[in-house]
Amino acid sequence: MATQRIVDFLSQRRPMSPCLVVDLDVVRENFNGFRRALPDSSIFYAVKANPAPQILALLAALGSSFDCASVAEIEMALEAGASAGRISYGNTIKKERDVARAHGLGVSLFAVDCVEEVEKIARAAPGARVFCRVLTDGEGAEWPLSRKFGCVPEMAIEVLEHAHRLGLVATGVSFHVGSQQTDTQAWDGALADAAHVFQRLAERGIALTLVNMGGGFPTRYLKDVPSAEAYGRSIFEGLKRHFGNALPETIIEPGRGMVGDAGVIKAEVVLVSKKSASDENRWVYLDIGKFGGLAETMDEAIRYPIVTARDRDAKSPCVLAGPTCDSADVLYEKTPYPLPVSLTVGDEVLIEGTGAYTTTYASVAFNGFEPLRAYVI
Amino acid sequence: MATQRIVDFLSQRRPMSPCLVVDLDVVRENFNGFRRALPDSSIFYAVKANPAPQILALLAALGSSFDCASVAEIEMALEAGASAGRISYGNTIKKERDVARAHGLGVSLFAVDCVEEVEKIARAAPGARVFCRVLTDGEGAEWPLSRKFGCVPEMAIEVLEHAHRLGLVATGVSFHVGSQQTDTQAWDGALADAAHVFQRLAERGIALTLVNMGGGFPTRYLKDVPSAEAYGRSIFEGLKRHFGNALPETIIEPGRGMVGDAGVIKAEVVLVSKKSASDENRWVYLDIGKFGGLAETMDEAIRYPIVTARDRDAKSPCVLAGPTCDSADVLYEKTPYPLPVSLTVGDEVLIEGTGAYTTTYASVAFNGFEPLRAYVI
Structure with a gap:
């Protein structure tokens, strides 16, 4: 759902992550x-x-x-x-x-x-x-x-x-x-x-x-x-x-x-880790979470498509979480999200279908993080 | 928990509702x-x-x-x-x-x-x-x-x-x-x-x-x-x-x-109503809700003390909700909140113990509502 115009904007302008791009x-x-x-x-x-x-x-x-x-x-x-x-x-x-x-x-x-x-x-x-x-x-x-x-x-x-x-x-x-x-x-x-x-x-x-x-x-x-x-x-x-x-x-x-399908959030993988050597699921932490614009993941209600450059690689289930020090800032855990096993720190991810109910839901400055920036093109 | 300094500030300055006042x-x-x-x-x-x-x-x-x-x-x-x-x-x-x-x-x-x-x-x-x-x-x-x-x-x-x-x-x-x-x-x-x-x-x-x-x-x-x-x-x-x-x-x-007990939010009753003639619980709508600073009411986790000028009157259970057009913006429903039966539109309420995890959790502008204002005295 990232249109060619959005893809071109992201590759040419390279805006800081995280940000929302909406295609008019x-x-x-x-x-x-x-x-x-x-x-x-x-x-x-x-x-x-x-x-x-x-x-x-x-x-x-x-x-x-x-x-x-x-x-x-x-x-x-x-x-x-x-x-x-x-x-x-x-x-x-x-x-x-x-x-x-x-x-x-x-x-x-x-x-x-x-x-x-x-x-x-x-x-x-x-x-x-x-x-x-x-x-x-x-x-x-x-x-x-x-x-x-x-x-x-x-x-x-x-x-x-x-x-x-x-x-x-x-x-x-x-x-x-x-x-x-x-x-x-x-x-x-x-x-x-x-x-x-x-x-x-x-x-x-x-x-x-x-x-x-x-x-x-x-x-x-x-x-x-x-x-x-x-x-x-x-x-x-x-x-x-x-x-x-x-x-x-x-x-x-x-x-x-x-507007839902008109917007795509560009985000970055901040950390990929496990909680123990025997952990089956990886934890993937993004630079956007529940308090930065993805409030509709509350109770895992809305499940956004997530696209990475490694999507042809094998996938395995991940717990997906945001970057704040709040333990409630977890996006998908009850139903883990399959992501490429090769996904690593610094990778860009596109969160699709995020044109609605994201920017204004973002908190003012929770944990010192800025509200979600948006580009309307 | 509203200290005398907070009470005096509110009565002398009469700040617009909603707002947080923190006593240093x-x-x-x-x-x-x-x-x-x-x-x-x-x-x-x-x-x-x-x-x-x-x-x-x-x-x-x-x-x-x-x-x-x-x-x-x-x-x-x-x-x-x-x-x-x-x-x-x-x-x-x-x-x-x-x-x-x-x-x-x-x-x-x-x-x-x-x-x-x-x-x-x-x-x-x-x-x-x-x-x-x-x-x-x-x-x-x-x-x-x-x-x-x-x-x-x-x-x-x-x-x-x-x-x-x-x-x-x-x-x-x-x-x-x-x-x-x-x-x-x-x-x-x-x-x-x-x-x-x-x-x-x-x-x-x-x-x-x-x-x-x-x-x-x-x-x-x-x-x-x-x-x-x-x-x-x-x-x-x-x-x-x-x-x-x-x-x-x-x-x-x-x-x-x-800081939790150092802060008190002043809010206003926007509406008191029922959903049907036979409804047992009233609905009380405040001018602050989940997206305006009371995010910690998520899953009714934190139950704030609420003080009104009518607290000597009889009380009955209320569903308490915020002012936005979001159906998830309900503060207490599973466990209704007892509030004075005489509570009415325009009444001021004090939400105590709100010095922590309120202002920065507030959304940027959800539904066009401003983030929570704060006064530190």
């Missing part, structure tokens, strides 16, 4: 892929996946909208050229003063999942549109989906009716099927829930119009994943099944699916 | 406590726990030495006034060019745990002193101790002999009994291993002199922990038991034990 051509292809697969949906890029200004500017120019988690992300999207009308404040957890700031910047679309949040928005962004997030079970997702966001559909009905009573525009329902979702059918149950909420509110005289189908679209790590087209077909069928001829407006919020 | 008086007391408890040991402060310049300067002035994880931390210790002779490069995972840089800065004490690392040091820091880290089981520790650092004692013997052969000074053995170690007897087995390595190398004509007993000294979170004196007595008895009259020089490396 891949982001553009991904955006166009989503547009083709779901031509009737608006694409709201999940800025948190990678807020690099060049990525935001490209997507703004391509006509993307933006799903923002904070006022800072809203400001970045505006700077990149998005109009406020193309921005959703998609975090269900907002300080009232941040709602007011977003409102002041012209943002008029807000996520909620409880009456408490509706009341903040009614006070700080009067007249705004709100959508209510409903809980889904996240089955089939590789990154753990907790119950942190959303409420049960029955409560969503009350939340949206409350919004309507307070003068907000109750605009629809959102859900999230779980990040790195590899089951194309995962959207179906949530669409059924959404249709139920639409119907119940219609009975109360409130016409919802929007279904925000969230993100979850996977990037290819070690295993193949379904194509954007396969997701598009499955989602469209689900919409027809549950909404019939009265299809709602729809939004999707790809983050990982937009 | 507590750091001074902790340093003096360690000095009293282990009068014959040198104290090497583990800089990674909190590298705030004011903390380093205070400890340098008090006569502390410094355990550094990287060249950046070495430079911080030097800037704070420590001489290079009072610095240990304690990370067993070092790039050879970083060893050379440390050597160039005058550092002459290095950690190793394998022959590969010894060879780097022999090349890049000829003549330096090295100590070899041995594996311990970490039983009794609250923060997970993996097998990431150290080797078995039998291998340590070979590693140190190899260092000796390459012209380095094989100076001793280190170990770490696991962070937030609450069993004062935990040092005993490791001291037995260290004595065994000493003896075996003496038989080969190599006289080790140093036992680096690492950190692990706990800070008080919700449960009481033994006093520094109790650790001191237990460790001194272990030394006598295993080394007899030939007591080695000893080093301790407190980090959490030095």
